[in-house]
Amino acid sequence: MKKYVYTAVLLGLTWACASNSQPPKEESPAPVVEDNSLQPSTSASSAAYDSVKGAGKYTNIELSAALDQKMIAGGKTVYEVKCAACHKLTDEKLVGPGWKGITKKKSPEWIMNFVSNTDEMIDKDPHAQAMLAVCMVRMPNQHLSDEETRDVFEFMRNNDSSK
């Protein structure tokens, strides 16, 4: 099943790329996005790719049980300047997907790699590619510092812990 879904996603993407000079056809099926990347990928196209942690500098993020209020505050500031234009804090998609639940679905490493190594992740990561096919806007790399990246992740954790 897993494999099947990825193939469908890849096919969808291939279609999107091949026909990007054409308007999309009405009857084309929407790409299926099934978020299962907390499980290791066995996708043939990316044998060496770690779809749990993604590609980038973050390979092991240790999280404390308690949330760090200072980091949350820093993350909120970054969010408002660089992220809020496209991402809501609910699960509602604006330009990009809403953030609610993201830390439950994705590993800290994946999220922080996606934030800091956006282009490579969009090019390599099956889930990111699938999201691109849905959102149709490549997420810009907003060039967050290491500290800002970590702060934003803490802000996301806090967002998922509340309510």
Next chain:
Amino acid sequence: MRLCSIAVLLVAFASCKPRNEAGAITAGAAEKVYVAPGKYDEFYNFVSGGFNGQVSVYGLPSGRLLKIIPVFSVMPENGYGYSEETKPMLETSHGSLPWDDQHHLELSQKDGSPDGRWLFANANNTPRVARINLATFRTEEIIELPNSAGNHSSPFCTENTEYVVAGTRFSVPVGDKQDVPISDYKKSFNGTVSFIKIDSSNGRMSLAFQLLTPAINFDLSHAGKGPSHDWFFFSCYNVEQAHTLLEVNASQRDKDFIMAVNWKKAEEFIRNNKGTLKSSRYAHNVYDEKTHSATSTIENKVLTLDPSQLKDFVYFIPCPKSPHGVDIDPSGEYIVGSGKLAALIPVFSFTKMMAAIEKKDFDGDYQGIPVIRYESALYGEVQKPGLGPLHTEFDGKGNAYTSFFVSSEVVKWNIKDLKVLDRKPTYYSVGHLCIPGGDTKKPFGKYLIAYNKITKDRYLPTGPELAQSAQLYDISGDKMELLLDFPTVGEPHYAQAIPADLIKNNSLKYFRIEDNKHPYVTKGEKEAKVVREGNKVHVYITSIRSHFTPDNIEGIRVGDEVYFHVTNLEQDWDIPHGFAVKGAANAEILIMPGETCTLKWVPEAEGVYPIYCTDFCSALHQEMQGYVRVSRADANTPLKYGTNLPDSAVAKN
């Protein structure tokens, strides 16, 4: 390949009728200029735009146009001169000027070599010097020159960019009495030569001092190097002091001058309070990268030195005949004067010049300034080089290359023995030449570019007005080899070229939004707002792929002055957004990532006006749009704004 070259040759013969076979393209030329897709050129070539007032940037050897940097002329394409932030850049003592004539360029130097930090540009019509930051490729500063007209012999710099100079092509009345008969030229006019001090930490320019000179015309200039480091050389014409029909009347004398100025000695005079502070009005405009805004200040004092009173720091060397270029070889010993009406090229020796000054080996004086005897300063003459020598560059291997306007050719000659080694035609009427680093201590050599004034039949015809052109020659061998023609924008005069490595790694990719100190910045959509202050309305608006916030605005009234302060929230390379308003008596603005730009709009009629992004930014670029509702001047439409507001949203404010 062979066949191809033959075909090229045939075509060349058929259409261009080269005057000799040397003009033909040799096999392999295409390979030498081919830069594969996605690959970088080896050199940046900064080319003056002449009457378009801008600077163009080409890659070499491909001749590909990379960018046009707006400097002295407005550029509706990106909003330079139209945005509120850049309007002050074009302020002068004559008010805001939309145009100038940009002739010469000089890269900043350290130890006599280009350091890739700044590019200086002159304005010929309303005398100014600009400094372009080569990290941003933006004009960062413009200083006006008072007591000047036709700032032609500019903006050449000393070996460590201590000074950039500017001189008058037109002598003018200097001082309080401006309304004088033109026929009083000899009595009432003066030339001036200005030395602009450059702050080595940030490039900031200030007018250090101005030499008051006889009323002659200064054409070009170059600083000494090495042993001649303390000196600056200016070519002079119209020593006849004609004020009408210069074509004839300024060509009477057999020789004009090269003026040698010891700027170290000038500094000494200033230290000893020998200068006179005079009232003057000139604009000084500075663009701040943090506020993304320019300010214009009117300065009112200039320090003047009079070389007819202060002795021993300014000398004339006779030079045949109406010299254009005055070019110093890489060693700093040889001074080449290119007399555009002369049948030879004189080469002066700095050592001999100094000896002549020491011995006071003078041929009298010209209006109080000593004239060194021609033969005493002369190293030798290049005989029969061609017709109409204009300008000389150097390859660092002991050779000089001089352009000949009248005979349309480039001539290579040896500096030591003054023998002509090679000549190649140009198509047609070459003005300036450029060799990468060709006016510095250590030329990079390899290529020579000829900038031609006339193209006639070289390209597909485009009506009466044709492009000017550049021609690229390989100068790595004994003989020059023509590789490429490429049309240029505006009219190129002097140019500079520099290895790409000295610039490309410092190129800024985006402005950090954290550092944005614009007074109307919007750091995040949360801060987006519309604020009314009387009839001024400030719109704090953000852009990000692919929407504006706010994108629906109501409550604007006819007669309001609306300022759209657009902040681009992107933080990645090559993601500009554009902004345009229907009916705006203005240009668009292009906003770079992290930058804030302001477009002023004064709506004259009620209605609903679209706004949109003009720079294709994403697959949903076409959706990046909004509406501004304009009501009658006396309407009570509440101020209301937002993006994706529910229709029921109540008015804010």
